[in-house]
Each structure stands twice: as structure tokens, then as C-alpha cells.
Amino acid sequence: MNLALILGILAVLVLHAECRSYDRHLVLKDGIFNLYYSYNATNKMFYFKVVAKTTGWVALAMTHEKGAEGMKNYDIILGGVKGVNTNETYIGDYWSTTTAIPSYDNKQNVALKNAMEMDGNTTLEFSRLADTGDTSQDIKIEKGKAVYFAWARGDKDAVSNKIFQQHGNKASMGRGHTTVGYDMYTGKEITTQTTTAKPPTTTGTAIVPSIAVLIITALVTLSP
Numbered sequence: 008m009n010l011a012l013i014l015g016i017l018a019v020l021v022l023h024a025e026c027r028s029y030d031r032h033l034v035l036k037d038g039i040f041n042l043y044y045s046y047n048a049t050n051k052m053f054y055f056k057v058v059a060k061t062t063g064w065v066a067l068a069m070t071h072e073k074g075a076e077g078m079k080n081y082d083i084i085l086g087g088v089k090g091v092n093t094n095e096t097y098i099g100d101y102w103s104t105t106t107a108i109p110s111y112d113n114k115q116n117v118a119l120k121n122a123m124e125m126d127g128n129t130t131l132e133f134s135r136l137a138d139t140g141d142t143s144q145d146i147k148i149e150k151g152k153a154v155y156f157a158w159a160r161g162d163k164d165a166v167s168n169k170i171f172q173q174h175g176n177k178a179s180m181g182r183g184h185t186t187v188g189y190d191m192y193t194g195k196e197i198t199t200q201t202t203t204a205k206p207p208t209t210t211g212t213a214i215v216p217s218i219a220v221l222i223i224t225a226l227v228t229l230s231p
Contacts, residue, residue: 027120027132029056031194033156036183040158042067046137046192053148053191054120055084056132063087063161064171065129068103069146069154074186078103081157082146084117085109085171086131088124089164096122098133099168102144111168112144129160137191153188153197 029043043056059065066085068078086098098119103109116139121132137148148154159182165171188197 027054027056029054033185033189035156035158035185040160040183042156042158044191051137052134053137054132054134056130057158058128058130059158059160060127061129061160061162062124062127063129063163064165065131065161066101066159068157068159068184069148070157071146071152071188072155073153073188074155074184076184078106078109078157080104080146081109082144083109084131084133084135085165086119086122086133087129087161087164088122090124097165097168098122098131099165100135100145108169110144112141114139114141114144116141116145148191150192151190151197154191155185155188157184158182 027045030045031043033042034040035042039060041058043058045054046052047054055067057065057067064085064087066083068081068083070079070081072079081101081103083101083103084098085101086096089095089097096119098117100112100115100117101109102112117133117135119131119133121130123130135145139145139147146154161171161181163171189195190197
């Protein structure tokens, strides 16, 4: 068996090893941005796959902030493929608190598994722990706690970890966010339960003094 054949077999085996099925699928924007993910309870790792309609950079954000507006406390993963010919891939872990350029995390807690560009779409596959231990620049993904998603895409690839073109607006479908939160472990939406306060119930004992007052008042009125 020659060397070329051996290398070809090894490449197929590696590709097969990296192929992963995902339990959850969320359409964040129809025809524009799809999210797939799974959780491995053994190593407490979340595996993600994003497919976005762009040949530039792609970003997925997670937050516990209800409504996911204003880029407040966004845990962001941004990456892409620098051209079909070079196949240079990149990914980064970011944090934002306002609608400004997010900061590149001091501690990078994301691992790129696969990245490809095909037919005008960019696909990223990556993993991160449910609890990275980074309490200042990552969110902790907990059971029963709502996670809101946001997404964005750029027309061009990032120049570096800290230099990349701003995304488009909502009208141009350059960004968006979910208005509902999800339990990442079950895939179900988490809705806030609201209860209507019931009017206070008047008990029989509370009525007795009022009846007594009425009776006394009537007797006084009737007395000569």
C-alpha cells in the first residue's frame, strides 16, 4: 500500500471522526442563519454548528439578558474562513456590554472543530464548556436558566482578532436576536410565568364586627 493511499484513508477517517450530529436546531433567521447544537453530559461540553449566508465573518452570541437587546452581556463567538483558496480559518471568544466593538476575551474558551465556505455560506463548528470558569467574560449555561441568542454576519472576513467590519443592520439582515429564551439542555422555550394577584378574601370572622355595629346602630335609632 503506497503512502498516498494511506494518507487518503487517514484523511477520510479524520473527516468522519469530526462529523457530528446535533440534537437541536434553531432557525435564527430563515435562509440566513441556522444554529445546531448538542450537549455531552460526560465532558460537560456544548457543541455548536452555525451556517450563515455570507462569505465574511459569522458571529453567534448568548446572553442571560431578557430580550437580548443592546449587546448587553453578550458572550460572542466570531469566526470565519479567509477565502476558498487559502482555507485559513479563524475563531475567537468575545464579550460585549454595549453596542460597540466587542472585546477579545483575556481567556479564550472556544475550540474550532471545523470551518468551511461553500455556495455563499460559511459553516463553523466549535465547542465550549457549559461552565468555562470565566465569570467575567463568559456566561454559564445552566439547566432551567434562559439563554437568549443573537447573531450577526459581516460581508468581509476579519482582518485580525480585534479588527473586523461592522455588521449590517436588521433591515439588511446583518444581525438579529431572539425574543424568547431557551433551556439549552432541553431545547424548550422558557416563558416567564405571570400570576394575577387575587383580591383579599373576607372571612366570616372578619364580617362579624361589621354586623355587630349595624345591629347596635339600628337599636340606637329605634330606641325612644
